[in-house]
Amino acid sequence: MDHAEDRLLLRSQLSDMAQLPCWIGSLASRHGIPKSTEFAINLCLEEAVSNIILHGYGDGVEGSVIVRFTMQQPDLFTFVIEDDARRFDPLDRPLLDSGRTVRVGGQGIHFLREFAEDLKYEVTATGNRLRIVFSAANSAT
Amino acid sequence: MGITTEELAGGITKVILDGRLDIENSPAVDTRMKAIADGGNSVLVDMQNVSFLGSMGLRALVAPALAIRGRGGKMVLFGPNDLVARVLRVSGIETMIPVHHEMQNALDALQ
Numbered sequence: 001m002d003h004a005e006d007r008l009l010l011r012s013q014l015s016d017m018a019q020l021p022c023w024i025g026s027l028a029s030r031h032g033i034p035k036s037t038e039f040a041i042n043l044c045l046e047e048a049v050s051n052i053i054l055h056g057y058g059d060g061v062e063g064s065v066i067v068r069f070t071m072q073q074p075d076l077f078t079f080v081i082e083d084d085a086r087r088f089d090p091l092d093r094p095l096l097d098s099g100r101t102v103r104v105g106g107q108g109i110h111f112l113r114e115f116a117e118d119l120k121y122e123v124t125a126t127g128n129r130l131r132i133v134f135s136a137a138n139s140a141t
Numbered sequence: 142m143g144i145t146t147e148e149l150a151g152g153i154t155k156v157i158l159d160g161r162l163d164i165e166n167s168p169a170v171d172t173r174m175k176a177i178a179d180g181g182n183s184v185l186v187d188m189q190n191v192s193f194l195g196s197m198g199l200r201a202l203v204a205p206a207l208a209i210r211g212r213g214g215k216m217v218l219f220g221p222n223d224l225v226a227r228v229l230r231v232s233g234i235e236t237m238i239p240v241h242h243e244m245q246n247a248l249d250a251l252q
Contacts, residue, residue, distance in 0.1 A: 018165050021193075039193065039224040042163075046195045050164055107196040107232050114231045 006070075012053050012063040012085070020045055020067075027069055033077060037136050040115040041077065044132055047108030048081055048090060056085030056128065075136035076117070084127040091121050142166035143190075144173050153251050154181040159190040162198025171201040178205030182214030183251040189220035194228045206238045219247040 008023045010016040021042060028038040049065055057063045068080045090109055112119055117135035121128070143159035156177055162170060177184060186202065188194075206216040218240045221229060229235045241247035 014164060021161065021163070036224060042193055043195055043228065046164055046197075050197070107199060111196065111228070111231065 007066060007068045010049065010065045010067070012057040012061060012065060012083075014050065014053055016065075017046065017049055017053070020049065023067075027077075031071055031077070034136050037077065037134050041079065041134055044112050044116050044134075045079060045081070047111050048130055048132065051088070051090055051108055052081070052083045052085055052128070056083055056088045061085075077134045077136070079132045079134075081130045081132070082124065082127065086127075087123055088128055089121045090130060091119055142170055144170060146177065149185070149248070151183065151248075151252065152181075153183045153185055153248065155185045155187055157187045157190070161193040162191055162201065163193055163195050164197045167195075167197035167201045170198070171204065174201055174205040175208070178208040178216075182209060182212060184209060184214070184216040185247050185251060186216065186218050187220060188218055188225060189222075191221060191225050194221070194225045196232070199228070199232055199234055202238060203234065215251050217241055217247050217250050219244060 006023075006027055008019060010019060024038060024041050024045065027033060028035075033041070045067065049067070052065050063084050066082045068082075070078045070080075072078065090112065112132065115134075116132045117138055118131075118133040120131040122131075123129075142161060143157075145157045145159075147155040147157065149155050154177060156174070158170070160166060184205070202218070209216045216238055218229070218235075218238055220242060221240060226240065229240055239250055241250060
């Protein structure tokens with residue numbers, strides 16, 4: 001079966017995030033995504049989606065998060081995350097300083113920059129769109 | 142996520158984590174680690190079987206480490222795989238909680 005695009009629809013509840021690892025695992029299996037890249041995808045999507053639920057929507061606000069996967073080239077894996085939450089640019093955050101003052105909060109944005117090949121944020125008519133590209137070539141440790 | 146403990150010689154508590162330290166499992170780990178941190182001053186967290194570590198999982202490690210250190214104790218991490226080790230490195234957590242890949246070195250660090 002040829003899947004040109006895969007998508008996962010989540011409610012704005014942290015409990016729905018339990019679907020992510022299995023969905024990503026299924027994509028990895030079908031598309032030959034290396035383990036290190038699969039790890040990076042899990043890491044970045046967990047950060048990005050949890051931020052949308054916790055900060056974009058906030059407590060008790062009903063909404064949805066759609067994650068779409070496409071693969072235009074054999075070793076580039078693109079995920080687009082869309083929501084209807086208030087405007088929140090996850091890339092508009094400073095990098096951790098090189099002196100590495102350790103903060104446990106705020107690590108998510110740092111992980112996105114470190115583990116993804118490319119990031120792009122856009123405002124949509126109803127919310128936010130974050131595109132994250134992973135490269136099989138650059139996900140190794 | 143499996144969490145088991147072992148008491149080693151020298152008053153060292155070994156915590157063995159097995160599974161994903163992700164947003165789903167981290168709250169349970171957090172609760173258990175806090176209890177362990179309350180009771181021990183020398184803690185070795187065996188991460189050989191941790192297959193994933195996200196930022197929520199990091200919190201579950203940092204909080205007990207700070208509590209233990211605040212009492213003059215020590216906590217170390219042992220045996221993360223390369224991917225988990227990269228998360229620890231990139232986050233800077235390894236500057237706060239020592240990471241060892243040889244068990245004897247981890248045990249020595251707790252003396």
